[in-house]
Amino acid sequence: MRRLQCLSTAGLLLCSLATLAAAAYEPLFQNRFFTLSQNAELLCATSEQQFMSVEQLSEIIRFYEKNHPNLRQQAVAVLTDHTTQEYLDDLTDYREDCKTNALADLCVLEKYWDDRDAAWRVLALFYDTKTVIKRSEDQNYLIKQFDADHVRLFEKAIRKIPAFLRQSISKAKPVDNLNQEIADKPTAIQELILDAFQEDYKTSIWQDHTHPLTLVPGVGFRSQTVAQVFSGQNLIVFTVKEFDKAKEGSTYRDIDVQYLVDFRLPIVVHEIAHTVDNFHFWNGTDDLYFFYKYHKISNDEQIMKIIADAKLALWPSKWFEAFEYLHEVNDGRYDGNTQEKLAELLAQYILIPERLQQSAPVAYQWLRNQVFRGIEYQGYDRCSTPITQPLTWWQKHASGKLLGR
Structure with a gap:
């Protein structure tokens, strides 16, 4: 497997620090600051609300x-x-520009993001x-790349996921033998698999064979246009x-x-629910390969059968309608594919649980007991102020856009 040396070294060091209990420093990845949000406060917010301040991010980074002299x-x-x-080349220029800065590495990250808020938030989210x-x-x-607005949103999404699930999805799919594994498949299928496989997985698997949950901008593969996760991966x-x-x-x-x-x-x-699906049963050692082989x-x-029998609720966003x-x-429900329907069930359990409990009580109980370990949520229906509103005549006939196409 090809690995970037700096990343392999970093991965080995960081993962080692995460597992040691030395009194001199705090282990990484404690999920201590970005705590689970079970109520509706993050849901009822705009993009300008309900995220950690720069002062809070600074506290996390210092903690x-x-x-840890070389951690940053x-x-x-x-x-x-x-x-x-x-x-x-850009990173080389950033390092040159920042070499006299007392916080040189943080300076590089700020230039990389062209925004202090984004840089500090990304670093704090990684540490915790x-x-x-x-x-x-x-x-x-x-x-089109992410900016600070997207990073703040990702912070909120991560806070809707319990810590034990965050830990289970930070695993990698071994790819050392992928070419041999697919060698007996038709050439067209081999090309499809290799085309779908993200290059990031060849370079950023850590030496302990883990891979952090990774979010990147890109272009959807074939018909996937908004966001996607490949089977067996935790790269979104x-x-x-x-x-x-x-x-x-x-x-x-x-x-x-x-x-x-x-x-x-x-x-x-x-x-993120797709990554929960991908790694729920994995023991961390068996090889994982594409599609339905594990x-x-x-x-x-x-x-x-539980998935098939469940009836999805309707989202207040009316997105799929x-x-x-x-x-x-x-009928406004994303339920024509088992994997997608499961991801919808997981998302609805977190974000519109009251509706899901009414539409699919058996699936709701199974999710509560078998996936979320008894954790339950309050959803969009608990918001005290409207989360949508009908269009005015002008919006509907003159300025409103089409969501579907």
Whole structure:
């Protein structure tokens, strides 16, 4: 397996620090600061509300870096790891510009993001939750990248996931023998698998064979246009332009609604749910390969019946009601594919639990007992102020856009 030396070294060091209990420093990845949010406060918010302040981020960074003299350098190497020459040249320039700065590594990260808030938030999230948020490997700079607004949203989404699930999804899919594993498949299938496989997984698996939950911008593979997770992975790729259509302020005449809160949150939680599916049963040692060759929630024979029998609730965002032309969507519900329906069940358990409990009581009970270990949530229906509103005549007939296409 190819690994970048700096990242392999960083991964080995960071993972070792995370498991040692030496009194001199705090172990990493404690999920101590970005705590689980079970109520509706993050849901009822716009993109400008309900995220940690820069002062709080600074406190988190200081907590983990205390008595860790080289930790920041190693972490920034992970968070700015790229293979394309354009990025490598940019990073060289950043280091040159920052070499006289007393906080040189943090300076590099700030220049990489072109924003202090984004840089500090990414670093704090990495230290506390083992999440990597980075830019795309786009050598031509054609892909719309994340900015501070997206990083704040990802913070909220991570806070909706229990710590034990965050830990279980920070695992890697071994790929050492992928070519041999698919050698007996038709050439077209081999090409499809290799085309779908993200290069990031060849370079950023750590030496202890783990891979942090990683969020990157990109372009959806084939028909996947908003966000996606490949089977057996925990790398989430977002097509930012499409993803941002769910942000507050958006008006859509085909569903007659204006968003008053940031409905990108359900999209992120849905994608994280795919990683929960991918790693729920994995023991951490068996090889995982593409598609259905290993045990997941969505291909477990008994659980598949629970999934099939469940009736999804309708989202208050009415998002899928705009996509009835897709064969996976039925009556406003994304239920035409077992993997997608499971991800929807998980997301609805977290974000619209009251509705899911009414529409699919058996699935709700199974999720509570078998996946979430008894943890329950309050959803969008608990918001004290409206989260959507109907369009005005002018919005509907003159300025409203189409969500579906």
